[in-house]
Amino acid sequence: MSKPKVAVSWNSSCGGCDESIVDMEEKILDIAPKLEFVLWPCAMDFKYQDIEKLADGDITVSLINGAIQNSEQEHVVKLLRKKSNIVVAFGSCACFGGIPSLANLTSLQRMFESSYLSSPTVVNEEEITPVADCPDGAYQLFLPEMHRSVSTLDMICKVDYYLPGCPPTAKMIANALTALLEGTLPAKGSILASDKALCISCIRNETKPDSIELKEIKRIHEVIADPELCFLAQGILCMGPATRDGCEYPCIKGNMPCTGCMGPVSGTDQGAKMIGSLGGIISSDNTDEIKSIISGIVDPAGTFYRYSIGASLLGRKRNKNG
Numbered sequence: 201m202s203k204p205k206v207a208v209s210w211n212s213s214c215g216g217c218d219e220s221i222v223d224m225e226e227k228i229l230d231i232a233p234k235l236e237f238v239l240w241p242c243a244m245d246f247k248y249q250d251i252e253k254l255a256d257g258d259i260t261v262s263l264i265n266g267a268i269q270n271s272e273q274e275h276v277v278k279l280l281r282k283k284s285n286i287v288v289a290f291g292s293c294a295c296f297g298g299i300p301s302l303a304n305l306t307s308l309q310r311m312f313e314s315s316y317l318s319s320p321t322v323v324n325e326e327e328i329t330p331v332a333d334c335p336d337g338a339y340q341l342f343l344p345e346m347h348r349s350v351s352t353l354d355m356i357c358k359v360d361y362y363l364p365g366c367p368p369t370a371k372m373i374a375n376a377l378t379a380l381l382e383g384t385l386p387a388k389g390s391i392l393a394s395d396k397a398l399c400i401s402c403i404r405n406e407t408k409p410d411s412i413e414l415k416e417i418k419r420i421h422e423v424i425a426d427p428e429l430c431f432l433a434q435g436i437l438c439m440g441p442a443t444r445d446g447c448e449y450p451c452i453k454g455n456m457p458c459t460g461c462m463g464p465v466s467g468t469d470q471g472a473k474m475i476g477s478l479g480g481i482i483s484s485d486n487t488d489e490i491k492s493i494i495s496g497i498v499d500p501a502g503t504f505y506r507y508s509i510g511a512s513l514l515g516r517k518r519n520k521n522g
């Protein structure tokens with residue numbers, strides 16, 4: 201009997217999702233021999249032509265990480281969808297847009313200006329910026345065209361399962377692949393992670409008072425955080441109330457507050473949920489004092505939607521430059 205075929209593909213992301221597969225350590229030795237990898241650009245030299253030659257639906261599962269930001273990524277994603285029985289949005293960039301989708305808060309033109317012209321570390325005296333096609337002597341060179349907006353995977357193709365996390369933990373990946381091999385995957389459309397908020401399982405949950413009275417919001421680098429006490433109880437912004445559980449809270453264990461990388465709990469908007477949670481604990485009836493307290497949130501969009509703006513109620517900021 202032939203082995204299930206697996207494709208792993210990488211769009212706009214940092215590579216951490218691929219790294220997390222390797223982080224399965226010896227567990228990968230149990231699972232990998234039962235699978236046939238047909239695409240994994242980060243690890244093996246396959247060609248897209250090899251995928252094109254496969255019959256439609258021949259790939260058992262494609263694990264697609266990263267947000268979609270250009271024409272090449274869109275083409276490959278649609279090709280994998282056609283050739284795959286199951287498509288998994290792998291990691292928070294594919295699920296919710298992730299950090300790359302913060303680009304939706306500005307225009308493509310401004311992003312190019314920042315990346316290629318104005319950033320302090322850029323040296324580009326001829327002010328060259330990428331173009332989609334460029335004559336070079338007898339040749340014509342092509343680059344993928346950038347999209348105006350960064351998209352989640354399910355904005356580009358149908359997604360069967362979601363595996364959130366930045367990156368998903370090795371345990372979550374092993375569980376998903378084991379369920380695939382054993383035929384025990386849940387109904388299509390499911391998120392392959394807990395559906396509770398992080399606070400519920402957090403090791404500091406017992407130190408979270410029933411009623412918090414927030415008089416000041418402090419940033420983690422401004423204080424020496426108590427290593428046992430709930431961050432919110434210390435006035436340090438922690439995204440735990442609005443973030444999906446399942447990561448085994450490595451940040452909290454390292455005495456850092458949660459920044460929300462597992463994305464929202466089902467049916468919620470992560471930023472709106474966190475703003476609602478904060479609204480309930482800011483302790484003042486005075487408008488000026490409330491303004492002063494929330495001025496401690498230096499980058500609201502980057503704080504509340506760091507990993508999920510692509511899938512959020514905001515989606516993207518519209519301005520006159522598009």
Ligand code: SF4
Nearest residue numbers: 399402430431438440
């Ligand atoms: S707010 Fe943060 S530290 Fe407090 S219980 Fe929730 S996840 Fe844990």
Ligand code: SF4
Nearest residue numbers: 447451458459461462
């Ligand atoms: S604690 Fe928060 S930021 Fe850290 S890994 Fe878990 S979900 Fe991500």
